[in-house]
Amino acid sequence: MTTSGIITLTTDFGEIDPYVAMMKGIILSINPAARIVDITHQVPAGSIQKAGSIIKEAYKYFPAGTVHVGVVDPGVGGKRRPITVLAGDHFFVGPDNGLFSPIIETQGHTGIIHLKEKRYWMNKISSTFHGRDIFAPVTAHLSLGVNPFLMGEKIDNPITLVSPLPRKKNSDLVGEVIRVDHFGNLITNFTKEHLSPFLKSKGIIIKIGSLVIKKISTTYNDVPEGQPLALIDSSNLLEIAINMGRATDYLGTECGIGAKVIIRFRNSATN
Amino acid sequence: MTTSGIITLTTDFGEIDPYVAMMKGIILSINPAARIVDITHQVPAGSIQKAGSIIKEAYKYFPAGTVHVGVVDPGVGGKRRPITVLAGDHFFVGPDNGLFSPIIETQGHTGIIHLKEKRYWMNKISSTFHGRDIFAPVTAHLSLGVNPFLMGEKIDNPITLVSPLPRKKNSDLVGEVIRVDHFGNLITNFTKEHLSPFLKSKGIIIKIGSLVIKKISTTYNDVPEGQPLALIDSSNLLEIAINMGRATDYLGTECGIGAKVIIRFRNSATN
Amino acid sequence: MTTSGIITLTTDFGEIDPYVAMMKGIILSINPAARIVDITHQVPAGSIQKAGSIIKEAYKYFPAGTVHVGVVDPGVGGKRRPITVLAGDHFFVGPDNGLFSPIIETQGHTGIIHLKEKRYWMNKISSTFHGRDIFAPVTAHLSLGVNPFLMGEKIDNPITLVSPLPRKKNSDLVGEVIRVDHFGNLITNFTKEHLSPFLKSKGIIIKIGSLVIKKISTTYNDVPEGQPLALIDSSNLLEIAINMGRATDYLGTECGIGAKVIIRFRNSATN
Numbered sequence: 001m002t003t004s005g006i007i008t009l010t011t012d013f014g015e016i017d018p019y020v021a022m023m024k025g026i027i028l029s030i031n032p033a034a035r036i037v038d039i040t041h042q043v044p045a046g047s048i049q050k051a052g053s054i055i056k057e058a059y060k061y062f063p064a065g066t067v068h069v070g071v072v073d074p075g076v077g078g079k080r081r082p083i084t085v086l087a088g089d090h091f092f093v094g095p096d097n098g099l100f101s102p103i104i105e106t107q108g109h110t111g112i113i114h115l116k117e118k119r120y121w122m123n124k125i126s127s128t129f130h131g132r133d134i135f136a137p138v139t140a141h142l143s144l145g146v147n148p149f150l151m152g153e154k155i156d157n158p159i160t161l162v163s164p165l166p167r168k169k170n171s172d173l174v175g176e177v178i179r180v181d182h183f184g185n186l187i188t189n190f191t192k193e194h195l196s197p198f199l200k201s202k203g204i205i206i207k208i209g210s211l212v213i214k215k216i217s218t219t220y221n222d223v224p225e226g227q228p229l230a231l232i233d234s235s236n237l238l239e240i241a242i243n244m245g246r247a248t249d250y251l252g253t254e255c256g257i258g259a260k261v262i263i264r265f266r267n268s269a270t271n
Numbered sequence: 272m273t274t275s276g277i278i279t280l281t282t283d284f285g286e287i288d289p290y291v292a293m294m295k296g297i298i299l300s301i302n303p304a305a306r307i308v309d310i311t312h313q314v315p316a317g318s319i320q321k322a323g324s325i326i327k328e329a330y331k332y333f334p335a336g337t338v339h340v341g342v343v344d345p346g347v348g349g350k351r352r353p354i355t356v357l358a359g360d361h362f363f364v365g366p367d368n369g370l371f372s373p374i375i376e377t378q379g380h381t382g383i384i385h386l387k388e389k390r391y392w393m394n395k396i397s398s399t400f401h402g403r404d405i406f407a408p409v410t411a412h413l414s415l416g417v418n419p420f421l422m423g424e425k426i427d428n429p430i431t432l433v434s435p436l437p438r439k440k441n442s443d444l445v446g447e448v449i450r451v452d453h454f455g456n457l458i459t460n461f462t463k464e465h466l467s468p469f470l471k472s473k474g475i476i477i478k479i480g481s482l483v484i485k486k487i488s489t490t491y492n493d494v495p496e497g498q499p500l501a502l503i504d505s506s507n508l509l510e511i512a513i514n515m516g517r518a519t520d521y522l523g524t525e526c527g528i529g530a531k532v533i534i535r536f537r538n539s540a541t542n
Numbered sequence: 543m544t545t546s547g548i549i550t551l552t553t554d555f556g557e558i559d560p561y562v563a564m565m566k567g568i569i570l571s572i573n574p575a576a577r578i579v580d581i582t583h584q585v586p587a588g589s590i591q592k593a594g595s596i597i598k599e600a601y602k603y604f605p606a607g608t609v610h611v612g613v614v615d616p617g618v619g620g621k622r623r624p625i626t627v628l629a630g631d632h633f634f635v636g637p638d639n640g641l642f643s644p645i646i647e648t649q650g651h652t653g654i655i656h657l658k659e660k661r662y663w664m665n666k667i668s669s670t671f672h673g674r675d676i677f678a679p680v681t682a683h684l685s686l687g688v689n690p691f692l693m694g695e696k697i698d699n700p701i702t703l704v705s706p707l708p709r710k711k712n713s714d715l716v717g718e719v720i721r722v723d724h725f726g727n728l729i730t731n732f733t734k735e736h737l738s739p740f741l742k743s744k745g746i747i748i749k750i751g752s753l754v755i756k757k758i759s760t761t762y763n764d765v766p767e768g769q770p771l772a773l774i775d776s777s778n779l780l781e782i783a784i785n786m787g788r789a790t791d792y793l794g795t796e797c798g799i800g801a802k803v804i805i806r807f808r809n810s811a812t813n
Binding site for chain 2: 004038039041059063182220231234
Binding site for chain 3: 275276277286306310312313325328329453491505
C-alpha cells in the first residue's frame with residue numbers, strides 16, 4: 001500500500017488544551033511534508049463507539065494510503081495494546097479497544113499489528129498520553145512509507161465492539177438512533193440496503209417515540225417547513241429530520257442516542 | 272484568473288460531525304497540493320446572511336485566485352442552483368441562495384456560472400449534502416486551474432439578499448447591529464465612510480438601547496476599564512465595545528443582532 | 543536559526559469570527575509554502591497567563607525554527623510593544639505583555655526584538671487588530687528566513703509575569719491548580735522535580751479541598767473506576783484525576799484554577 005502523505009486525526013481531546021497540537025508538532029518533526037486533516041476532536045470523552053463510527057463514515061473520502069489516527073483511549077497506560085489496522089487500502093492507528101471495529105466489520109482487514117518497536121516511538125513514553133508518545137510518531141513513519149509490519153507483531157484477536165444492528169421482532173424491524181448531528185438530525189442504524197425493497201412502497205410506517213412517518217422522502221423540502229420526514233441520508237442511513245428545523249427540538253427527550261426506531265410495513269401486519 | 276492553490280471553507284456544519292472532513296478528503300483526492308483554510312464552521316444553522324458577511328470580511332486577506340466555498344444550504348436537494356461566482360479576482364462556490372450577495376454588492380462580478388457539468392462532481396449526488404458531492408469537487412478542480420466557464424452556464428439572475436444599510440430618519444442615521452463577536456463586541460452596519468465627515472466633530476451622539484456614547488474613540492483603552500466606547504474597527508465598521516469587558520454583558524438583552532443604533536449630530540438637531 | 547517553515551497560532555479569538563482566517567490569509571499571501579498549525583483559539587478572553595503556559599507546554603514538540611504567534615492582547619492599540627522573542631531555537635511573536643514570560647523563565651532567551659520596521663507589516667495598521675496587521679506579516683517573514691534583528695530594536699526589559707510556584711509553609715509544600723483540562727483533570731504547579739525525592743516514599747499526603755490522596759499513581763487505572771488519584775502527567779506536572787471520571791465533578795467548587803494543593807510528608811510532620 002502506497003502512502004498518500006495525508007493523516008487524519010479523531011480524538012476526544014477538545015480544542016482548548018494543547019494536546020492535539022503536540023501530536024501535530026511531532027508528526028511534522030518526523031514528516032515535514034505530511035498534510036494533516038482534523039476529523040473531529042469533539043468526540044464525547046471516552047466514547048469509543050462514536051469515534052469509531054465517525055472514522056468509518058469519513059475515511060473513505062480520503063485517498064487510498066491515508067493514515068487515520070483515532071485517540072479515544074480511556075485505558076491508556078494499562079494493558080490495552082497499541083495497534084495499526086490495515087483495511088480498505090487505508091491505515092488506522094490507535095488503541096486496541098474496539099475503536100476500529102466498525103471498519104473491520106464492514107471492510108475486513110489485511111493485517112493488524114501490535115505496535116512494539118520502540119524506535120518508531122518517542123524516546124520517553126508517558127503513562128497518560130500515548131496519542132503523543134506512540135500514535136503520533138508511528139503515524140508519521142507510516143506516512144513516510146515505513147512498512148507497518150516492521151513496527152510490531154501481527155495479531156488476529158483485536159478487541160471487538162459490536163455495532164448495534166436492526167433486528168426483527170414479529171413482522172417489524174427494530175433499530176435505533178446511533179448519532180445526533182449538529183443540525184439536530186437523528187441518524188439511525190437502518191441502511192439503504194435494509195430499506196431498499198420498500199423505498200417505493202406506500203406501505204411503510206416509521207415510528208420513533210410518539211411520531212409516525214408514512215413515507216421515505218427524497219429531500220428535506222418534500223414536506224412543508226417545520227414538518228417531520230424520513231430520508232436516506234448522505235451516508236446511506238435512514239435519518240429522521242424536520243424541514244428547516246431540528247428533530248431534537250421536535251421530539252424532545254424521546255429521541256436521544258439509543259432511542260428505538262420501529263419500521264412496519266402496512267401490508268405485512270395489522271397496524 | 273490564476274489559481275492560488277488555496278481553498279477556504281465557511282459552513283454551518285459545526286465541528287462534531289465528520290462533514291467538513293469529508294469535503295477536505297474529496298478536495299485532497301482531486302488536488303493533493305491544495306492548501307485548505309477553515310474560515311469558520313460555526314455559522315448559525317441556515318444563516319445565509321451571516322455566512323455571506325463573514326466571507327466578505329475575510330476573503331480579501333487571501334491571495335488572488337483563492338477559491339472560497341460557502342455551504343449554508345437549507346434548500347439543498349430542492350430547486351436552488353449550485354453556482355460559482357467570479358468577483359474581485361477570487362472564486363466563490365456554493366448554493367445560489369444569496370450567500371454571495373454581500374460580495375457581489377460591493378465588488379461586482381465578472382461571471383456567475385450555474386454549475387451543470389457532472390464530470391466535475393462526485394459520481395453519486397445525494398439530495399442532502401451537495402457540499403460534499405458538488406461543491407468540494409468543483410472547488411478542487413477550480414484550484415487546479417480548470418476554467419470555471421467549462422463547468423456550467425453563465426447566468427445573470429442570481430438570488431439576491433439585500434444587506435441592511437443605515438437609513439436617514441429626520442436628521443438621524445439609523446443603523447443596526449449586524450454581528451456580535453467572540454469578545455462580546457457589537458459590530459454595526461455603519462462604515463467608516465458613513466462616519467468620516469464626523470469623526471473629528473465633537474457633536475456626535477451614538478445611541479444603542481439606553482446607552483449614549485458621545486465620541487468615536489481610537490483604541491479600546493481611550494476610556495477607563497469597564498467603560499463603553501465606540502470605535503471604527505479593523506474591518507472599518509462602527510463597533511460598540513467595553514474596555515476590558517463585554518458589551519453584551521453591559522447592555523444585556525438590548526443589544527443582539529438587529530438592535531437599532533442611532534447616530535445623531537448635536538448641531539443638526541435638538542437633542 | 544534556520545526556519546522550519548511551520549507557524550503555530552494561539553489566540554483568544556474563538557472559532558466563530560473570521561479573525562484567525564484573516565491572519566492565515568495574510569501569512570499565506572507572504573509565504574505560500576507556510577504550514578500553519580492551530581494550538582488553540584479558545585484561550586479565555588484576555589488570559590495572558592493561560593496562553594503563555596499553553597504555548598510553553600506545546601512549542602517544544604515542534605521542530606526548531608518554528609514561529610509561534612500568540613495573540614492575547616487586551617492592550618492592543620495602546621503603548622504595549624510588539625515583540626519577537628528568540629528562545630530555545632524557536633521564534634515567539636506577539637505583544638509584550640508577559641505572554642512569553644513562561645518560556646523566557648524556563649529557557650532563557652537569545653534576543654528580544656521590539657518590532658518597529660513597518661516594511662514587514664501590513665500597509666494600514668488598525669488600532670484593534672495587530673494580530674492581523676503586525677504579527678501575521680512579521681511571522682510570515684520570519685518563516686521565510688528574514689533575520690529577526692532586522693525587524694526592530696533589541697530590548698532587554700520585556701514585561702514579566704511571574705508564574706505562581708509552590709512555596710514552603712512549615713514542613714508542607716503549598717501549590718495550586720494552574721489548569722483544568724477538557725477531561726476535568728486538575729493540573730497543578732508541582733513539577734516532577736519537586737516530587738521526585740518522594741515518589742517512591744509511602745509517606746506522601748496530597749490535599750485539595752476535602753480530598754486526601756496518599757500516593758502517587760503511575761496510570762489512571764491504578765485505582766478503581768470513579769476513585770481519585772494523583773499522578774505525574776505527560777507534561778511532568780502533578781495532576782489530580784478520577785479514573786474514568788472528572789475531578790471537576792468529583793470535587794465541585796473546591797477545585798478551580800487557583801485552588802490550593804498541599805503536599806505533606808508523613809514522616810516530616812504530625813498529620
